[in-house]
Amino acid sequence: MRPGRQTFRLAALLLLLLLIFLLDVATGSARIPFKDVCRVLLSMRIDNSTWQYIMVNIRIPKAITAVLAGCGLSVSGLQMQTLFRNPLAGPDVLGITAGASLGVAAVMLAGGSIVTMYTIKELGIAGSWLVIAAACLGAACILMLVVAIAGRIKDNVVMLIVGVMIGTITLSLISIWQYFSSSDLVKDYLLWTFGSLGGVSGSQLLVFTLAVFAGLLISFFSSKMLDALLLGENYARSMGLSARRARIIIICSTSLLAGSITAFCGPIGFIGIAVPHLARSLFNTSSHRILIPGCCLIGTLLMLLCDMIAQWPGSQNVLPINIITALIGAPVVIGVILRRNYRRVYS
Numbered sequence: 001m002r003p004g005r006q007t008f009r010l011a012a013l014l015l016l017l018l019l020i021f022l023l024d025v026a027t028g029s030a031r032i033p034f035k036d037v038c039r040v041l042l043s044m045r046i047d048n049s050t051w052q053y054i055m056v057n058i059r060i061p062k063a064i065t066a067v068l069a070g071c072g073l074s075v076s077g078l079q080m081q082t083l084f085r086n087p088l089a090g091p092d093v094l095g096i097t098a099g100a101s102l103g104v105a106a107v108m109l110a111g112g113s114i115v116t117m118y119t120i121k122e123l124g125i126a127g128s129w130l131v132i133a134a135a136c137l138g139a140a141c142i143l144m145l146v147v148a149i150a151g152r153i154k155d156n157v158v159m160l161i162v163g164v165m166i167g168t169i170t171l172s173l174i175s176i177w178q179y180f181s182s183s184d185l186v187k188d189y190l191l192w193t194f195g196s197l198g199g200v201s202g203s204q205l206l207v208f209t210l211a212v213f214a215g216l217l218i219s220f221f222s223s224k225m226l227d228a229l230l231l232g233e234n235y236a237r238s239m240g241l242s243a244r245r246a247r248i249i250i251i252c253s254t255s256l257l258a259g260s261i262t263a264f265c266g267p268i269g270f271i272g273i274a275v276p277h278l279a280r281s282l283f284n285t286s287s288h289r290i291l292i293p294g295c296c297l298i299g300t301l302l303m304l305l306c307d308m309i310a311q312w313p314g315s316q317n318v319l320p321i322n323i324i325t326a327l328i329g330a331p332v333v334i335g336v337i338l339r340r341n342y343r344r345v346y347s
Contacts, residue, residue, distance in 0.1 A: 006283050006290050013297040020304045024066065025059045027308050029316050061201040066303040068212045069197065069265050070275075072257035074299025075219050075292055077272025078279070079250050082226045082288070084150060087336055088160055090273035091258040094146050095167030096139045097269070098174075100262035101193070103138025105174045107131055108189045109181045132211050136259030142166060143251050194320035195266035197307055204264065211260035216296070218253035223288035225249065230286060268322060270329025275299040277336050302328060 026037045032055065036046045040055040073091065080089040080096070091097045107130060146163055153159050178186050200208050219226075225246050228236040233243045261268065279294035280286065306324040 006285065009282060010290075010293060010297065013294070013301065017297055017301055017304075020301055020308075021063055021067070024063045024304045024308050025055065028054070028059060028311055030054055057201060058198065061205050062198045062307065063304065064205065065197045065200045065208065065265065066307045067300045068209060069261050069268060070271065070299035070301070070303030071296040072212045072215060072261045073268060073271040073303075074275035074279075074295035075216060076254045076257040077274075078276040078288070078291055078295050079219060079226065079254050080272070081276055082230050083147075083247065083250050084159060085230065085232075086159060087277065088273060088333065089163070090270075091139075091254065092167075092267065092269040093160060093273060094163035095142045095170055096146075096254065096258050097262055097267045098167040098170040099142030100135040100139040100259045101267050102142075102170050102174055103134035103136070103259065104131060104192070104263055105177055105189060106138070107134045108192065109177050109185050131263045132207065132260045135263035136211075136255045139259040139262070140251060140255035142170060143255055147247055147251065192266050195268050195322035195325075196318075197265055197303075197321055198318070200264045208260060208264050211256060215253050215257035215260070218249060218256070219292055222246070222249050222253070223292055226288040227286070230288075266320075266322065268325055270325050270333065271299055271302060274329040274332035275302060277332060 022037070022041070025041065026032065026034055030051070032051045036048070036051055037055065039046050040052060041060070046052050076096075077090040080091060080094060081087060083089075084094075146159075146166060149162055149166075150159055153162065178189065181189075225236075225241060228239050228241050229243070229246055236243055236246065258272075275295050275298050276291065278298050279291050282298070283290050283294050285291065302325075303321075306321055306328060310319040310321055310324050
C-alpha cells in the first residue's frame with residue numbers, strides 16, 4: 001500500500017477515535033445533555049454539579065483508561081507475534097497476563113504477611129507503583145521463561161501449547177494462594193479478575209499513564225528492530241542487530257505494558273491477539289513503523305466500543321469488560337485460524 005494511503009487511513013482512524021471517545025464519555029446510566037458533555041471536555045463548568053462530578057471523576061478517567069489499555073494491549077500483542085513469529089501469540093495466550101496476575105495476587109492476597117489492600121490505598125501513588133512493580137515483575141518472569149523455552153522449540157503450535165500450559169500452572173499457583181487466604185481478600189481479588197476500566201482515577205491514573213507511555217515509547221523506538229526480527233534472527237544478525245539485546249528490550253516493553261494494564265484493569269483478553277491482525281489487514285504492511293500506531297488506534301477504538309457496550313445507555317448494570325472483549329476478539333482469532341494465510345508473514 002502506498003504511504004499516502006496509509007497516512008490517510010491513520011488520520012481517518014484518529015478522527016473516528018475522537019468521535020468514539022466523545023460518544024463514550026456521553027454514554028452511561030445517567031443521561032447528560034450532549035452540550036454539557038462538550039462543555040466539560042472543554043474544561044468549562046456546567047450548572048448541574050452532579051453531572052460535573054460524574055464527567056470529571058468517573059467517565060473521563062474511564063475513557064482515558066480505555067485508551068491506554070487499548071494501546072498497550074495491542075502493541076504488546078504485536079510485539080509477541082513478532083518475537084515468536086506466531087500469528088496467535090499474545091500476552092494472555094503465552095501466560096504473560098497470568099504472570100502479571102500472580103504478581104498482583106502476591107500483593108492483594110498477602111494481607112497480614114507483607115501488605116494489606118488498606119495499606120496500598122493509604123500509600124497513594126507509592127501503593128500504585130507497588131502494584132505495577134509486582135505485576136510487571138510477574139509478567140517479566142513468565143515471559144523470560146517462555147523465551148528460554150522458545151529457544152529450544154521451533155514449532156509455533158507447540159510453543160503456543162507450552163505458553164498455555166505455563167499460564168495454567170501460574171493460575172493454579174494463584175488458586176492455591178486463594179485457598180489459604182481470607183474470604184475478604186479472595187473476594188477483592190475475584191472482583192479484580194473480572195476486569196474493569198472504572199477503577200482508575202486520581203493519582204492512580206497518573207501512574208498508569210506514565211507506565212503505559214514508557215512501554216509505548218520503547219516500542220516506537222524499537223520498530224526497526226522488530227522489522228528485522230520478523231525476517232528471522234539470522235537476518236537480524238546480518239543487519240548488525242543483537243538478538244539477545246532485542247529480546248531484552250521487547251521483554252521490558254511488553255512486561256511494562258501488560259503488567260501495568262493487568263494491575264489496574266484486571267486480566268483483559270483477546271485484544272492483544274486480535275488487533276494486530278486487524279491492523280495488518282487494514283494497512284496491508286508488515287512495517288512496524290505503521291503497525292504500531294495502527295494498533296494503538298484500532299485497539300483504542302475497540303476498547304472504547306467495548307466500554308460503551310458494557311455500560312449500555314439507560315442500564316444501571318455494567319458488565320465486566322472481559323466478557324465484551326471476548327465476544328469481539330474471539331471471532332477475529334477464529335477467522336485467523338481459518339484463513340491460515342497469515343502463516344506466510346512469519347515463515
